[in-house]
Amino acid sequence: MSNSTVPRTTTEAKTPARSPAASGSAAGRRARDGKNSGKLSLKLRFRRDRTLILMTLPAVLLILVFNYIPILGNVVAFQDYDPYAGDNGFVAIFNSPWIGFEQFERIFADSAFWHAVQNTLVLFFLQLVLYFPIPILLALLINSVVRPRIRAVAQAVMYLPHFFSWVLVVTVFMQIFGGAGIIAQTLRQHGYEGFDVMTDPEVFKYLVTAQTVWKDAGWGIIVFLAALSSVSGDLYEAAAMDGAGRWRRMWHITLPALRPVIALLLVLRVGDALTVGFEQLLLQRQAVGVNASEVLDTYVWWNGIRNQDFSYAAAAGLIKGVVGLALVLIANKVAHLMGEQGVYKK
Amino acid sequence: MTAVLDTPPDDAPRVSKPSRWAAPPRPVWEEPPNKAGLAGKGIALTLACLAILFPLWIVVVTSLQSKKTIDEAGGLVVIPKGITFIAYQELLSGGQVQKAALVSIGVTVVGTLFSMTVSVLCAYGLSRSGSLGHRGILMTLLATMFFGAGLIPTYLLVQALGLTDTYLALILPSAVSVFNILVLRAFFMNISQELIDSARIDGAGDWRILWKIVLPLSRAVLAVIGLFYAVGYWSAWFNASIYLTDQDMMPLQNVMIQLVQMQQRPVGLQAQINTGQLSPLAIQMAVMVMALLPVAVLSPFVQKHFKKGMLTGAVKG
Numbered sequence: 001m002s003n004s005t006v007p008r009t010t011t012e013a014k015t016p017a018r019s020p021a022a023s024g025s026a027a028g029r030r031a032r033d034g035k036n037s038g039k040l041s042l043k044l045r046f047r048r049d050r051t052l053i054l055m056t057l058p059a060v061l062l063i064l065v066f067n068y069i070p071i072l073g074n075v076v077a078f079q080d081y082d083p084y085a086g087d088n089g090f091v092a093i094f095n096s097p098w099i100g101f102e103q104f105e106r107i108f109a110d111s112a113f114w115h116a117v118q119n120t121l122v123l124f125f126l127q128l129v130l131y132f133p134i135p136i137l138l139a140l141l142i143n144s145v146v147r148p149r150i151r152a153v154a155q156a157v158m159y160l161p162h163f164f165s166w167v168l169v170v171t172v173f174m175q176i177f178g179g180a181g182i183i184a185q186t187l188r189q190h191g192y193e194g195f196d197v198m199t200d201p202e203v204f205k206y207l208v209t210a211q212t213v214w215k216d217a218g219w220g221i222i223v224f225l226a227a228l229s230s231v232s233g234d235l236y237e238a239a240a241m242d243g244a245g246r247w248r249r250m251w252h253i254t255l256p257a258l259r260p261v262i263a264l265l266l267v268l269r270v271g272d273a274l275t276v277g278f279e280q281l282l283l284q285r286q287a288v289g290v291n292a293s294e295v296l297d298t299y300v301w302w303n304g305i306r307n308q309d310f311s312y313a314a315a316a317g318l319i320k321g322v323v324g325l326a327l328v329l330i331a332n333k334v335a336h337l338m339g340e341q342g343v344y345k346k
Numbered sequence: 347m348t349a350v351l352d353t354p355p356d357d358a359p360r361v362s363k364p365s366r367w368a369a370p371p372r373p374v375w376e377e378p379p380n381k382a383g384l385a386g387k388g389i390a391l392t393l394a395c396l397a398i399l400f401p402l403w404i405v406v407v408t409s410l411q412s413k414k415t416i417d418e419a420g421g422l423v424v425i426p427k428g429i430t431f432i433a434y435q436e437l438l439s440g441g442q443v444q445k446a447a448l449v450s451i452g453v454t455v456v457g458t459l460f461s462m463t464v465s466v467l468c469a470y471g472l473s474r475s476g477s478l479g480h481r482g483i484l485m486t487l488l489a490t491m492f493f494g495a496g497l498i499p500t501y502l503l504v505q506a507l508g509l510t511d512t513y514l515a516l517i518l519p520s521a522v523s524v525f526n527i528l529v530l531r532a533f534f535m536n537i538s539q540e541l542i543d544s545a546r547i548d549g550a551g552d553w554r555i556l557w558k559i560v561l562p563l564s565r566a567v568l569a570v571i572g573l574f575y576a577v578g579y580w581s582a583w584f585n586a587s588i589y590l591t592d593q594d595m596m597p598l599q600n601v602m603i604q605l606v607q608m609q610q611r612p613v614g615l616q617a618q619i620n621t622g623q624l625s626p627l628a629i630q631m632a633v634m635v636m637a638l639l640p641v642a643v644l645s646p647f648v649q650k651h652f653k654k655g656m657l658t659g660a661v662k663g
Contacts, residue, residue: 147368
């Protein structure tokens, strides 16, 4: 970007064919956007677009290194990986013995793994039932506020917690609901028995859901507000002319307008079912105990990073990744079938 | 939040003249508001906002109290009695917390600049559909939204690259967000093609077009994406927890975990706490305020662009 003083000639003038390939002209643009470019030779197209390609390189490189190369690293799931078998962790992969599906057999026989699966699914369903509807209700509420100032202030307040770190959110909850927190403290001052929600495995799952609501429900209203603002006012007017009252208009116009968005988000959420609050749960793992807080992500973290059982953890992560990918693809397919765009176009 | 909507981004208020706090005129067909409805809405809104603001209030207030007030309240303080900045003075007079804050600021500034540069370049490079390789590169990026490589292989790679115990480990592995690139790209694609064409006829190359035309026109989305990246770096603690072993290198969030969740006392502050001038609780709350302040101050300024930013994330592959 430091190249703002590039002399007029550099990039373009070197492009040999000025027309129609020269991207300066309208024809050139059509060539770029449309079918015309098929007629240009590859070499010509490369010369024309090399700056653009060059610009994407740093990002592509980072993605290749940090997103694609580690995929190959998943082979340690089929090994008895020994991190000290080579000069560094990656060389060690080539020197570690292959053992096939042994790690997977170990995992499937491990009751702790199935417990983590169970916790993951329980938390997912709780979030679906208790968290999912709240942004919709909040959006309807905000949308019904007509004074612009109040709207803006309320939105600013509701967006805020989304930008706080999980460390902060968990800590705030601990200060309020924890054993030394403000609620227990007030209760004790008035002669009642104090309590500690943060370390109670029974309530923990609701607590986690409450944290998610506090942090992200306000942020979730954005999509719904956008869908609502695109509804034509004429519809409301016509309905009012036909005698529909406030509630009937909400039922017959507002809610149907939200339906596609709700369906889409629901489908996508289901596709992401195996990923529930990694950081959030990791932070509370110690306080509440493994039994209540272990989900698939924290299970992988514990076995791999903490216990250094890399092959075992990688195998568990691989199971989660493959099932997760299948879920996402299925969810997208369903979204397409419903006539929505999904994450990508067909 | 990878939703794709067909709705046009719409910042237009429902009424033409926003007049401070007054209600705008209603269309003739709409019933006048009834009192019960207004009251109900008011209460619901107030409750929702209070649920968010009250915890923050307690944290901020407690951080500003003396040890005496905190002891009298038996813990967190709801109604402040006088204000003292002693906790902040102690934190900022050197020592672990101040160092951590500087680390966090450094990582956030450097990381955000790096991420923005890389993302903007990539987004611009991909914004001309029909250019060579554009589809393939786009697909390569998009695919990563469907699967992650997994924690363990990534950890092994970062170790093998020798990034452990360097600040690069906090920046590089999560430097690019594909979602942010797509948002930027969608914005760039909406910039009038005629404008770009005319610059091209005047002899401007891609670098100059990006710098002189596209970027100045994209201030709103740059602010949003910049905030997303900055908040990401500022809030991150997990990478530091697994890639850094040196306590002195830890960023603010990690120090906050140690101080608040594990009830440790900050190094170098023992004397003041032991002599009873300073409440450990005030220190903890002050650290939390330091962690939330930059975000709470910045995000309202960018707020009006959020909706547009989130919705143009639409994938138009």
